[in-house]
Amino acid sequence: xxxxxxxxxxxxxxxxxxxxxxxxxxxxxxxxxxxxxxxxxxxxxxxxxxxxxxxxxxxxxxxxxxxxxxxxxxxxxxxxxxxxxxxxxxxxxxxxxxxxxxxxxxxxxxxxxxxxxxxxxxxxxxxxxxxxxxxxxxxxxxxx
Numbered sequence: 001x002x003x004x005x006x007x008x009x010x011x012x013x014x015x016x017x018x019x020x021x022x023x024x025x026x027x028x029x030x031x032x033x034x035x036x037x038x039x040x041x042x043x044x045x046x047x048x049x050x051x052x053x054x055x056x057x058x059x060x061x062x063x064x065x066x067x068x069x070x071x072x073x074x075x076x077x078x079x080x081x082x083x084x085x086x087x088x089x090x091x092x093x094x095x096x097x098x099x100x101x102x103x104x105x106x107x108x109x110x111x112x113x114x115x116x117x118x119x120x121x122x123x124x125x126x127x128x129x130x131x132x133x134x135x136x137x138x139x140x141x142x143x144x
Contacts, residue, residue, distance in 0.1 A: 024050045026083040033089050035071040041087060044068035045077070053079050065089065070114040070141040096128035100135040113140045 028047055030038035042048075045061040062075035065087070073092040079085055092108030097117075099105075104124040106115040113135075123129050136142070 023053050023082050025053060025056075025085050028085045028087065031086065031088045032091065034091050036069050041065055041069060041072075041089060045087060047085060047087075053082050053085070056085070061087075067141060070112070071108065073108065073110050094127055096130050097124035098130050098133045098135045100137075105135055105140075112142060113138065116140065 025047060026049060028038075028042050028049065030041045033041055044065045044067075046064055047056065047061055056077070056079070058077040061077055065075050066072050069089075071091045072089045074090040076088045077085065078088075092110045092112070092114060094106050094114070095109045095111075097104040097106050098113075099119070102119055103116045104119060104127070105113045106117065106124075106127065107130070108114045117124070
């Protein structure tokens with residue numbers, strides 16, 4: 001049974017009416033981010049204000065963040081009060097750099113390539129150089 005209530009959909013279930021629009025995301029908070037802005041992480045997640053909390057796929061959103069934001073090592077997405085979402089990220093720190101195709105591949109402590117910077121000298125600036133290491137040729141965000 002459907003009826004209109006302020007242009008929101010009413011769902012009848014066991015004599016209980018639920019206004020679907022009442023469970024739309026009203027706020028998204030990002031914690032633990034250093035290399036990315038909150039907006040970048042939210043955009044990568046695919047979440048947005050107004051989206052139904054019932055339609056959130058936390059696993060998929062976390063995977064999208066990790067794929068897009070290569071410094072992100074782990075993601076935990078939680079909901080509170082059925083309209084607030086918190087995205088907690090843990091970012092890897094840089095362990096060193098590997099030379100590959102005229103650029104330095106920065107490698108996180110998780111072993112993944114997280115960034116590429118141009119070669120300006122024989123050694124990468126501020127990072128340990130893993131001389132003789134053979135890069136995997138995987139894209140950033142994958143095992144270096």
